[in-house]
Amino acid sequence: MRILVTGKNGQLGQSIHEIVNITNSGNQLSNEFIFVGREELDLSDKNNINNYFYNNGKFDVIINCAAYTAVDRAEEEQALANQVNHLAVKQLATVANRQKAKLIYLSTDYVFDGESDKPYVEKDEANPINIYGKTKLAGEDSIQKIMPTDAIIIRTSWVYSEFGNNFVKTMLRLGRERDEISVVNDQIGSPTYATDLAEVILKIVNDKEFNKTEQQTEIYHYSNHGQISWYEFAKEIFTLKNIKCNASTATTAQYKTLANRPKNSLLDNDKIQKDFGVKQQFWKDSLKICLTNI
Secondary structure (H helix, E strand, O other): OEEEEEOOOOHHHHHHHHHHHHOOOOOOOOOEEEEEOOOOOOOOOHHHHHHHHHHHOOOOEEEEOOOOOOOOHHHOOHHHHHHHHHHHHHHHHHHHHHHOOEEEEEEEHHHOOOOOOOOEOOOOOOOOOOHHHHHHHHHHHHHHHHOOEOEEEEEEOOEEOOOOOOHHHHHHHHHHHOOEEEEEOOOEEOOEEHHHHHHHHHHHHOOOOOOOOOOEOEEEEOOOEOOEEHHHHHHHHHHHOOOOOEEEEEOHHHOOOOOOOOOEOOEOOHHHHHHHOOOOOEHHHHHHHHHHOO
């Protein structure tokens, strides 16, 4: 299969690339992966998107890892966030539909308002409370309208990795620079190691049911197992790396940000485990693996 992966410089794109390189002598050998970043495929430019597909032929699968993910800046750059997370996704869905390609779209826990007292299932009502969440949900809606079959939407949460900028790397830097730090303790979720998510995506790409034609478009949730607050996450990072920074708790109200954040980002993973036999890794185990590589 010929597989296009957008967002090659992001956390997930780099994680997929690394796995493909490692397993190229194994189950990915029959697949041709094409990784593109903004320099090859600029999702902020609708003409660039059209030209890319005109010049690069047909794909069997499109994995859209690219996104506008600057949650606070999105409040001020609404048009750009909407172009990348919604309008460009609409174009990708149109292309996939025309080429009879499968589409995998990465979405977010931020499509929910966080007011639930339990993990969100795929059928729960979406109600985003910031621009980032609204544009990602608009991307989801566009896919479902254009591609009632042959697409998969995967919502995930609190993604981190060895690559790029993320909470883990920020805590490592701040923990080494400061004697103490305050971290929000009233937002809960489950961290997701990008390598684990990448492995799930590649498992789906090679799944026989997924590769059948006219499969109903579905939404899935995937995160690592367990629930913690950002404060607990920071504490574990410091413990595992033996960083002597004193972490104290803070409330969301004490941290004024442009964008509102959901209090509860927990996602129920039962559906993806049942349909694809996915194993959900415990968040602390995955964090240990990541930290050995940083």
